[in-house]
Amino acid sequence: MTITRRTILKTGAAAAALPLLGSRAFAQGEPLKIGFIYVGTINDNGYNYAHNQGRLYVEEQLGDAVETTYVENVPEGPDCERVLRELAQQGNKLIFATSFGFGDSVIKVAQQFPDVKFEHATGYQKAENVGLYNARFYEGRAVCGTIAGHLSKTGKLAYIGSFPIPEVVMGINALALSARRINPDITVKPVYISTWNDPAKEADAARALIDQGVDVIAQHTDGPAALQVAQERGIIGGFGQGADMSAFAPETQLTAIIDNWGPHYLASAQAVIDGTWVAGDTWEGLKENVVEMGPYNEKIPAEVVADAEKVRTGQIDGSFHIFTGPIKDNTGAERVAAGVTMTDAELLSMDWYVEGVEQPA
Amino acid sequence: MQFRLEKRQEPSQLMVYATPVAAVLLTMIVGAIIFSLIGYDGIGAVREIFLTPLTNSYKWQDLGIKAAPLIIIGVGLSIAYRANVWNIGAEGQYVMGGLAGTWVALATYGMTGPWILPLMILAGVVGGALYAAIPAFFKVRLNVNEILTSLMLTYASVQLIYYLIRAPWKDPMGMGFPQTRLFSEAARLPTVIPGTIVHLGVPIAILVAFVAWFIMSRSVFGYQMKVVGAAPHAARYGGFSESKTIWLAMLVSGGLAGLAGILEVAGPFQRMVPGFPTNYGFTAIIVAFLGRLNPLGVIFAGVVMAITFVGGEVAQTTIGLPNAATGIFQAMVLFFLLAGDILVRYRLRRVSSIPASGAA
Numbered sequence: 001m002t003i004t005r006r007t008i009l010k011t012g013a014a015a016a017a018l019p020l021l022g023s024r025a026f027a028q029g030e031p032l033k034i035g036f037i038y039v040g041t042i043n044d045n046g047y048n049y050a051h052n053q054g055r056l057y058v059e060e061q062l063g064d065a066v067e068t069t070y071v072e073n074v075p076e077g078p079d080c081e082r083v084l085r086e087l088a089q090q091g092n093k094l095i096f097a098t099s100f101g102f103g104d105s106v107i108k109v110a111q112q113f114p115d116v117k118f119e120h121a122t123g124y125q126k127a128e129n130v131g132l133y134n135a136r137f138y139e140g141r142a143v144c145g146t147i148a149g150h151l152s153k154t155g156k157l158a159y160i161g162s163f164p165i166p167e168v169v170m171g172i173n174a175l176a177l178s179a180r181r182i183n184p185d186i187t188v189k190p191v192y193i194s195t196w197n198d199p200a201k202e203a204d205a206a207r208a209l210i211d212q213g214v215d216v217i218a219q220h221t222d223g224p225a226a227l228q229v230a231q232e233r234g235i236i237g238g239f240g241q242g243a244d245m246s247a248f249a250p251e252t253q254l255t256a257i258i259d260n261w262g263p264h265y266l267a268s269a270q271a272v273i274d275g276t277w278v279a280g281d282t283w284e285g286l287k288e289n290v291v292e293m294g295p296y297n298e299k300i301p302a303e304v305v306a307d308a309e310k311v312r313t314g315q316i317d318g319s320f321h322i323f324t325g326p327i328k329d330n331t332g333a334e335r336v337a338a339g340v341t342m343t344d345a346e347l348l349s350m351d352w353y354v355e356g357v358e359q360p361a
Numbered sequence: 362m363q364f365r366l367e368k369r370q371e372p373s374q375l376m377v378y379a380t381p382v383a384a385v386l387l388t389m390i391v392g393a394i395i396f397s398l399i400g401y402d403g404i405g406a407v408r409e410i411f412l413t414p415l416t417n418s419y420k421w422q423d424l425g426i427k428a429a430p431l432i433i434i435g436v437g438l439s440i441a442y443r444a445n446v447w448n449i450g451a452e453g454q455y456v457m458g459g460l461a462g463t464w465v466a467l468a469t470y471g472m473t474g475p476w477i478l479p480l481m482i483l484a485g486v487v488g489g490a491l492y493a494a495i496p497a498f499f500k501v502r503l504n505v506n507e508i509l510t511s512l513m514l515t516y517a518s519v520q521l522i523y524y525l526i527r528a529p530w531k532d533p534m535g536m537g538f539p540q541t542r543l544f545s546e547a548a549r550l551p552t553v554i555p556g557t558i559v560h561l562g563v564p565i566a567i568l569v570a571f572v573a574w575f576i577m578s579r580s581v582f583g584y585q586m587k588v589v590g591a592a593p594h595a596a597r598y599g600g601f602s603e604s605k606t607i608w609l610a611m612l613v614s615g616g617l618a619g620l621a622g623i624l625e626v627a628g629p630f631q632r633m634v635p636g637f638p639t640n641y642g643f644t645a646i647i648v649a650f651l652g653r654l655n656p657l658g659v660i661f662a663g664v665v666m667a668i669t670f671v672g673g674e675v676a677q678t679t680i681g682l683p684n685a686a687t688g689i690f691q692a693m694v695l696f697f698l699l700a701g702d703i704l705v706r707y708r709l710r711r712v713s714s715i716p717a718s719g720a721a
Contacts, residue, residue, distance in 0.1 A: 079639065
């Protein structure tokens, strides 16, 4: 072959393309590549931060056996689909999609990459290579509600939620039920801000609620903004969500619901390495340490802490379940008969509010 | 040695086309420097953000479907902005187009027939145009600033999504989740290249841009838009009605935003979800300007913006660049473009260090 400028250019171009192809291959003995996608940023000090802590825990435990990647601020929609494909194409064999709204995309991409294992947090659509995992946040809410029931003076609690999905509705109801066990006059006002992560909206909602006489705020959004407002305004308190947020509101955070995803991520990664992974559907809580309570604020009286601890330990040993009847809904109709505990399936499709919860607009 | 800006006799045609390209190049250079200084692989960041989406053929489909809505909305906005009609609410019109099309899809749920998709698209265009008609009406009748009204209507449209998917349109099988059901097969946009995710919206976007370019450069309508925008007094003298121009500009830009909305919901989403508004309507404003308010330029600009989105994700997964970096790159493009605009009407002239008497 005569070497001309053109052939050199051609060969060069082909050589340049080679590493591109090579990096796509996945050989035995290489570390397991694990991808994570987050709906917000890892610096939110809440939900996404907690997932990222779980990722770091896997790296710490498995060292060179794994290689993890994350993509943050992924919108819930077609953008998520693209990110998932990108991760799968880059050789990630286990991918955690950590927000509810990623569900459709996970199912679609999982069909295109049957050899990649997907796990979707807080979702409901399963497939052969799509597992589900969730945490019983509501168990933590029951502890928070107990404290709120004791401490609230105005009897008005508020709950800043993202979207009215069962996961959030369940939390509102758990807070209301547990607070009303202490003080039956308590009401809970839910407000939905239609985003998981928008500090300005979270703070605005908190301000408006405090102006209406609310003195304890809970939230099911990703960051500490509402808690910071509570601290500023000096109301009785609020609760950390996802992670310990006491640094942002040292006087106001009464306790926090801490998500501890590390052990689950570790178990899944190990299962993929061992070749034993199957699409599971786990829903663990306080007992398995997937949900943990943060430190109780010093200002909480000892007997209140004791009561909160009773609720916490009761849920661990199985003697207490917040969704045990009799439970009435907010129209007064009985939904759960005395002594009956709601099933997981009922909880996971909950779309009604218990007595004492104002119907949200 | 000093430089002085000197007004050109005529706006420079060369600079009109050179500055967008220069803006992108400058963004790459400055971006590489900044990210190197703060401890990232700056060269790698630029490579992953701007080049990988182009060199990796697997990414082309992503570029296509990300650029399509930006191009369609950007074309509409460029027509409106040419006429000095500042429709900032394309996001809201995009949402209303999506909702109008969704309404057709849900009303025809379970039915089959080739008429369903065209009907949805028609509904989408009409939905977007009607929503843009509100600011047009207030502008023409009461001289209310369309920037404010169109922007504020965006927030109202998002609340309408939330209302509809929480109550009347909620998926009955969705375990209480606020979203509509998945559209039936006949209401989904077909893919045009088998084995990829490239849907019909991509060729439609290109077609829209070419048709708009033809109309803007060849028809009386296009001439009217340009004259009213550039020289309102002359236009009035020449018999072009300003109100009619406002109406046309708003309806066209709203209709195209609505078209993008329905294509997006019938293509990638295939159901209405709370995450439907993804700021395409706002990003398209950058696209319109980057494309020099020229429909063909908008194609180039839409692809550039799509590259930064897709590349931003590549950079996150390969070199761990934070997501905010994408925003910084996009902002830099706009910044350099607007800064470079001065070169269209002025030229840089070297002057001797001793200023001529009186000139200083």
